Amino acid sequence: MNISDLNGHFPILVAEDDPVARKILEKTLIKEGHEVVSVENGRKAFDLFKERFFPIILTDWMMPEMDGIELCRAVRNHQASGYVFVIILTARDSKDDIVTGLNSGADDYVHKPFNPSELKARINTCMRILELERSLKEANENIRILSITDPLTKSYNRGYIQECLPKEVNRAIRYERALSVVLCDIDHFKKVNDTYGHQAGDQVLIEFVDSIKQSIRQDLDWIARYGGEEFLIVLPETSPEGACFLAERLRNNISKRKFIFHEKAIHITSSFGISGFDSATSDENISSESLINTADKYLYQCKLEGRNRIKAGYADKAYSIEFKNKPLMSNDQ
Amino acid sequence: MNNLAGPIDMEEVMEILDGDKELLIECFDELLNSMPQTLAEIQSAIEQGDASSLDKAAHKLKGSLKYIAAAHAADVACQLETMGKDNSLESAYDIFRNLYDECEKVKDFMDRYKAGI
Numbered sequence: 001m002n003i004s005d006l007n008g009h010f011p012i013l014v015a016e017d018d019p020v021a022r023k024i025l026e027k028t029l030i031k032e033g034h035e036v037v038s039v040e041n042g043r044k045a046f047d048l049f050k051e052r053f054f055p056i057i058l059t060d061w062m063m064p065e066m067d068g069i070e071l072c073r074a075v076r077n078h079q080a081s082g083y084v085f086v087i088i089l090t091a092r093d094s095k096d097d098i099v100t101g102l103n104s105g106a107d108d109y110v111h112k113p114f115n116p117s118e119l120k121a122r123i124n125t126c127m128r129i130l131e132l133e134r135s136l137k138e139a140n141e142n143i144r145i146l147s148i149t150d151p152l153t154k155s156y157n158r159g160y161i162q163e164c165l166p167k168e169v170n171r172a173i174r175y176e177r178a179l180s181v182v183l184c185d186i187d188h189f190k191k192v193n194d195t196y197g198h199q200a201g202d203q204v205l206i207e208f209v210d211s212i213k214q215s216i217r218q219d220l221d222w223i224a225r226y227g228g229e230e231f232l233i234v235l236p237e238t239s240p241e242g243a244c245f246l247a248e249r250l251r252n253n254i255s256k257r258k259f260i261f262h263e264k265a266i267h268i269t270s271s272f273g274i275s276g277f278d279s280a281t282s283d284e285n286i287s288s289e290s291l292i293n294t295a296d297k298y299l300y301q302c303k304l305e306g307r308n309r310i311k312a313g314y315a316d317k318a319y320s321i322e323f324k325n326k327p328l329m330s331n332d333q
Numbered sequence: 334m335n336n337l338a339g340p341i342d343m344e345e346v347m348e349i350l351d352g353d354k355e356l357l358i359e360c361f362d363e364l365l366n367s368m369p370q371t372l373a374e375i376q377s378a379i380e381q382g383d384a385s386s387l388d389k390a391a392h393k394l395k396g397s398l399k400y401i402a403a404a405h406a407a408d409v410a411c412q413l414e415t416m417g418k419d420n421s422l423e424s425a426y427d428i429f430r431n432l433y434d435e436c437e438k439v440k441d442f443m444d445r446y447k448a449g450i
Contacts (some may be wrong), residue, residue, distance in 0.1 A: 019363040020397035027356050033406050091396065113399045116351045 006132050011082055012123070014038035015071060015248035016089065017043035017063045021112065025058060027117040029123065041068030041238055046074045053081050055130050056123070060112075061090040061101070069104045076105035076306040083133050085126040085215035089114065134328075152202055153209040153231075164222075165288040168236055173279045173286065180243035180276025182233040183295035184212075185251070187269045187307040189229040200261040204268060207231060207259050215250055230299075232292070240276035240321055247310045255308060273299025274312035284316030291315050340438040345402035347391075361443040364397050368436055374387075375413060375432070379425045387425065388417030394432075398425075398439065406435035 006195050012029055016022040017040045029036045036053070039045050043065040045057065055076060059068040066074070068088050076122050088106040089215050107129075110122055114251035148160040156164075165181070172179035186192070186208060194267065195202040209231065212223055216233060226232045251270060259266040275294035277286050298320065305311075313320035350356050371394045377386035389413035398407035409432040416425050 018393050018396040018400075019367045020360045020400045023359050023363045024350065024356065024400060027353070029358065060396075062389065064389055091399075112396060114348055115349060116353075178394075 008120045009035070010055045010127055011035040011058040012058060013035065013045055013049060015040075015042050015057065015063060015068065016057040017041055017060060019059070021089070024114075024116065025119070028119055032120055033257060034123070034124070035302050042068060042071035042074075045071055046078075048076065049075060049080075049084075053084060055084060057084060057086045059088055061087065061088055061097075068106075069100065072101070072105040082137070083130065085130055087122060087126065106110045108262055152226040153205050153225055155209045155213075155231065156222060156225065158226060159289075161224045161226065161234075164232060165232075167292070168234055169286060169288050169291065172236065172277070176280040177237055178239045178242075178276060178280075179276040179291075180235045180238045180274060181291050181295050182235065182239050182243055182247050183226065183273045183292065184231050184247070185303075186229040187303075191267075192266060192268065195261055196261055196264065196266060200264075200266060203261050204259045204266060207257075208268070209269070209299055210256065211253055211257065212250055215246065216283055217252065231294075235276075238276065239278055240274055240314055243274045244310060244312050245275055247312075251308065251310060253268065263278060269308035271299055271302035271307050272309060272310040272312075273297065275315045276312075277315050282314075286315055339405060339442045340403050340435065341442050342402040342404060345404075346400075348400060350377060351398060360401055360445060364401060365440060365443055367397070368394070368440065371434060372436060375429060375436055378417070378431055379413075379422060382422060384417045384420040384422060385423065388414055397414075401439075401443075403435075403439045406432065406439050409435050427435075 012034050014022060014025050014036060016025060016027075016038065019332040021038075022038050022040070026036050026038050035046050037048065039048060041063045042059065045059065046066060048054075048058070057071070059071050061068040068090070072086050072088065075086060084245050085108075086106045088101045088109045089112055090101065090109060091112045098109060108122060108126065110119060135166065148156055148163070150157045168179055171177070186204065189201065189204075194203055207227075209223060212231070212233065216223065216235070220237070221233065223231055223233045233246075235246065238246075251272060255267075255269045275298065277284070277291075279286075292314060294315040298313055301311045301320075302309050311320060346357060347354075350360070370391055371397070374390040375387060375394065378384075378390055391410050395407050395410035395414055398404075398410055409428060412428050413425060413432060416422055
């Protein structure tokens with residue numbers, strides 16, 4: 001479990017060797033609706049913490065095996081999935097001891113014997129801080145998603161291509177796998193805008209992307225807006241021949257589809273330039289740039305040859321793939 | 334029984350526990366269960382001249398006694414804790430006998446309270 005799974009629920013880990021104090025802590029916190037797991041020393045607490053994330057730790061200072069100060073330090077040095085609010089319980093109340101506790105990583109302290117009302121108030125303060133942290137993380141995640149998303153079509157944007165395509169290429173090379181990209185473009189898109197208006201053009205772009213998303217594998221393939229009416233589909237674990245089958249299916253779907261805008265049916269066609277490689281059989285240095293450039297070259301050929309078609313080839317070979325219902329390899333250099 | 338004079342200040346313990354009588358009984362049960370073991374740890378630490386173990390065991394017992402407002406017994410446990418910290422165990426066994434007697438009184442009080450006498 002990590003911080004994002006908690007969703008405002010903050011389980012508390014209690015480390016206290018005194019059984020009476022432990023009982024009071026458990027009872028008080030459970031009564032307040034908290035999930036509480038308690039152990040009798042810092043070592044057991046830390047072992048448990050390594051297995052399961054606790055956003056709140058209440059620890060006694062003096063304990064056998066690992067005391068509260070050592071536990072604080074261990075928690076701070078551990079890579080946790082979120083912030084851990086540590087409250088140290090201590091009978092010690094000299095300023096030096098409090099400074100030692102806070103310097104070791106504790107966020108707050110409660111003097112023993114504590115009163116349940118004071119403990120509840122301290123936990124409430126801690127929850128306000130953790131809730132703030134959670135909402136900040138959520139906001140950051142939303143900003144991150146916005147930064148990689150095309151606002152109109154909700155596909156990924158060009159920034160995402162720059163960030164993630166090199167990783168896909170590296171992964172394919174490292175594990176000797178295939179990878180293909182499809183650069184696709186709506187034919188004569190300017191005419192759609194000129195004839196039906198830009199709102200209609202926007203609607204066509206949205207539905208064009210939706211229709212592609214429905215045909216690619218969720219959680220593996222992805223589509224990004226490359227620019228204007230051009231989109232890049234990235235297909236891990238897919239040879240260029242496999243990409244041809246997908247592109248042909250997409251081409252067919254789109255050419256048969258009626259895009260309805262204000263009760264008017266808009267017909268479009270699209271062209272697909274495909275490139276890819278199979279790292280198991282390739283000795284060439286493939287880069288994301290060479291993949292895109294090759295796909296772009298084949299997309300340009302589609303345009304020259306009359307549009308509404310697909311053209312494909314290996315990024316590391318000079319010949320293209322003849323695709324007529326099934327992929328055939330032929331030299332045309 | 335609630336106003337019983339004795340080794341536990343009932344008014345104070347009810348304040349510490351926000352008046353939760355059910356929790357009070359549970360605390361008594363915890364202490365009744367753990368006290369013999371902790372006293373044995375203290376005795377063994379003194380017999381072996383192990384100041385650090387004496388410090389820790391006496392500290393634990395002191396904490397429990399404070400939560401149930403057994404002030405006098407807690408003070409005696411505190412004396413042993415200090416002896417452990419200072420590594421000065423000369424008269425520790427005498428203090429331990431005193432602690433044992435005080436704990437017996439606390440135990441008797443808790444037993445009678447639970448029995449509603």
